[in-house]
Amino acid sequence: MSVQTQNGKQAAPVTVNLEAKLFTIRYKADTAPHLAIRDQAVCAACERPCETFCPARVYEWQAGEGRMHVAFENCLECGTCRIACPHQNIDWRYPTGGTGIAYRYG
Amino acid sequence: MAKEHFDAVVVGAGPAGAAAAYTMAKAGLSVVLLDRGEFPGAKNMFGGIIYRHELEELIPGCTQERTFPVERHITEQRYWLLGPESVVSIGHKHERFNSEPYNAWSTFRVKFDPWLAGKAEEAGALPIYQTVATGLIRDRSGRVIGVHTDREDGDLYADVVVIADGVNSLLAEELGVHRTWRPDEVSLAVKEVIALPRETIEERFNLEGREGTTIEFLGATSQGMTGLGFLYTNRESISLGIGVMVSDLMRSGVKPYELLESVKAHPMIRRLIKGGETKEYSAHMIPEGAWRSMPKLAGDGWVICGDAAQMVNFVHREGTNLAMASGRMAGETIVEAKANGDLSAQALAAYERRVRESFVGKDLKKIQRMPEFLASQDPKQLFDGLIGALNEAAFRFFTVDSRPKAQTHKEIMQDLIQAAGGPGGLLRLAWRGWRAING
Numbered sequence: 001m002s003v004q005t006q007n008g009k010q011a012a013p014v015t016v017n018l019e020a021k022l023f024t025i026r027y028k029a030d031t032a033p034h035l036a037i038r039d040q041a042v043c044a045a046c047e048r049p050c051e052t053f054c055p056a057r058v059y060e061w062q063a064g065e066g067r068m069h070v071a072f073e074n075c076l077e078c079g080t081c082r083i084a085c086p087h088q089n090i091d092w093r094y095p096t097g098g099t100g101i102a103y104r105y106g
Numbered sequence: 107m108a109k110e111h112f113d114a115v116v117v118g119a120g121p122a123g124a125a126a127a128y129t130m131a132k133a134g135l136s137v138v139l140l141d142r143g144e145f146p147g148a149k150n151m152f153g154g155i156i157y158r159h160e161l162e163e164l165i166p167g168c169t170q171e172r173t174f175p176v177e178r179h180i181t182e183q184r185y186w187l188l189g190p191e192s193v194v195s196i197g198h199k200h201e202r203f204n205s206e207p208y209n210a211w212s213t214f215r216v217k218f219d220p221w222l223a224g225k226a227e228e229a230g231a232l233p234i235y236q237t238v239a240t241g242l243i244r245d246r247s248g249r250v251i252g253v254h255t256d257r258e259d260g261d262l263y264a265d266v267v268v269i270a271d272g273v274n275s276l277l278a279e280e281l282g283v284h285r286t287w288r289p290d291e292v293s294l295a296v297k298e299v300i301a302l303p304r305e306t307i308e309e310r311f312n313l314e315g316r317e318g319t320t321i322e323f324l325g326a327t328s329q330g331m332t333g334l335g336f337l338y339t340n341r342e343s344i345s346l347g348i349g350v351m352v353s354d355l356m357r358s359g360v361k362p363y364e365l366l367e368s369v370k371a372h373p374m375i376r377r378l379i380k381g382g383e384t385k386e387y388s389a390h391m392i393p394e395g396a397w398r399s400m401p402k403l404a405g406d407g408w409v410i411c412g413d414a415a416q417m418v419n420f421v422h423r424e425g426t427n428l429a430m431a432s433g434r435m436a437g438e439t440i441v442e443a444k445a446n447g448d449l450s451a452q453a454l455a456a457y458e459r460r461v462r463e464s465f466v467g468k469d470l471k472k473i474q475r476m477p478e479f480l481a482s483q484d485p486k487q488l489f490d491g492l493i494g495a496l497n498e499a500a501f502r503f504f505t506v507d508s509r510p511k512a513q514t515h516k517e518i519m520q521d522l523i524q525a526a527g528g529p530g531g532l533l534r535l536a537w538r539g540w541r542a543i544n545g
Contacts, residue, residue: 049359086356097238106151
């Protein structure tokens, strides 16, 4: 993506290395996923805004397999998908006590 | 933990829960303080400012302690209205903010929350961390009598359950106190903590010693969405972030991490964080519904506090403040009810009255029209159009080009009025904006 300035000239493109950002966060992996897609067929028919609004890119549509991949181990537990999934198609729970993210600053 | 019974179980050891647990434990009640994190604060993030007054109200003298976990006391607050490559700013700095008692500090939740929860533990609250409250236990009459947890034999029974489980309040939803928030009742904030040498921060922000600066910014940085950015100085780092309405995020297709990266690249911000190293990326939702989204606050065997009840004054950047106040009032109400031997729903309803009559309720009511005002505006017009026009107006105002001032000023006014949608539009905007922050 890039930033468009007022006089029309293109500023230097902004590149984002999300993996590097996520790498800064301390996680303790849960044994089982705390996020689940209720019905993959609903995702197939959806515009899938979750692929953009999730701050950790947890949701990625696998076109080949026709299913939504959920990288729950990257989840920041913000709950945006719980509220913003257009079809309430995400079964959202808290990770098991003591697991998931543990910020170092917050 | 089979069939253990307590005076109160507090779910969530954030500022609201810790304040409630502290207040009750100090009065001699048996209290459990539950938290799902590895430690209190492990799951929490905020912009980074806490205020003295409510802390001192809760625990007199606590902000004077050597262990009080803060970064810098705030002496300067700035507001930035950003164009794509410009800024119009107002701000205030006062030497009085540089002497005790300080008004506000920057801090981190991973330091602050365990410290406050520790106060509750010292007062006698029993900490049970790394434990999720998975549901409410209710008796045949429907009264809440405890919580299920994800520990083996982990049911906890209590006279009152204090629901302080944050913005994703699954317990309150289960109870039917409120439905899942709508996307226009919450924002998503993303933040980075960016490390810089202490001297660099002090030079860049014109600070001495432990003085600190806050900058709230809005305009081009939210990319046509309703949003607010923040930049706060810590001792050896900067907290930089931006929150945008979840409803706008869904519409725009903007990725939160790309939004944050373009904030970091803004010419006015880039210079302030230059050479810094990102220590942590984080994300958290913020309640934005204010008074009209606030649910019923007390019922049969339960009370609800803080973010779980939408208690955030987003106009004035106060959240933890309201959380602590509501937790304290919940605790005080339960202590009184216990002393009177009446823990009925009617007795607990005193908490609701107390909150609504305090600054918490009054301030949230004062801004009650703000969410609908913002929802009624096209964010592109407000944040790009109007703020952009203001920046262009300032640019022309300060450009010396030997044209008659009267002519330039007239053109500036015409452009500003046009950006606001004509003379009627400007008046309407001013009137509705005024009403939005005045009840």
